Amino acid sequence: MQTLNRYLTPILHELERFMQCYPLSNEHQIIKHLQTQKISPFETFSLADSKDLFNAHFLCMHALYQLKKQYQLSQKYRLVISAIQIQRITINEVKALSESSPTSLDSTDPLESYYLNSKHYFDTQKAQIEGMLTSFWQKYLAQDEKNAALAVLNLPANADAKMVKTRYLQLVQKHHPDKGGSNQAFNKIQQAKTVLDKAF
Structure with missing residues (x-):
């Protein structure tokens, strides 16, 4: 050895x-x-x-x-x-x-x-190392996306799935275009929820 x-x-x-x-x-x-x-x-x-x-x-x-x-x-x-x-x-x-x-x-x-x-x-081997680096960066970027999505919903970093769902429903009610809200704000909330659904 x-x-x-x-x-x-x-x-x-x-x-x-x-x-x-x-x-x-x-x-x-x-x-x-x-x-x-x-x-x-x-x-x-x-x-x-x-x-x-x-x-x-x-x-x-x-x-x-x-x-x-x-x-x-x-x-x-x-x-x-x-x-x-x-x-x-x-x-x-x-x-x-x-x-x-x-x-x-x-x-x-x-x-x-x-x-x-x-x-x-x-x-x-080099291929294993490349795989480890790719995995690391995917997790790192996913964490960045999660943090950004939590910020859109104005939630803390330790928020759980239940908190996300509750806050999402509150914001959708407030910003839905049919209720006088902005399309842009509504779409941003929807995108944040999609990211967070993958994270939890």
């Missing part, structure tokens, strides 16, 4: 240096730093290429989860890894946060086993 061990030592060393300076950062900042420092193989990745982007992402996350394990063993720091930020906190900060919110830092990370399995780095 292929491993990523040949890359890990310099990556982990540089990650440790980076986290000392920037205990709160994100994956993009880390990858850019590793590229700037010419840490192998990051200096060879072109982030415009989907396979290189996947490899940079996977290798960065793999190394972060390895560092997280090292921190757990040393019991000096805790590494919190999420989609939007990477944060290194001291054990004392962990204790203080745990007391104020007991479940926030103790939850298991379902992605950890994925990123610690180097098989995914070597076996994931």
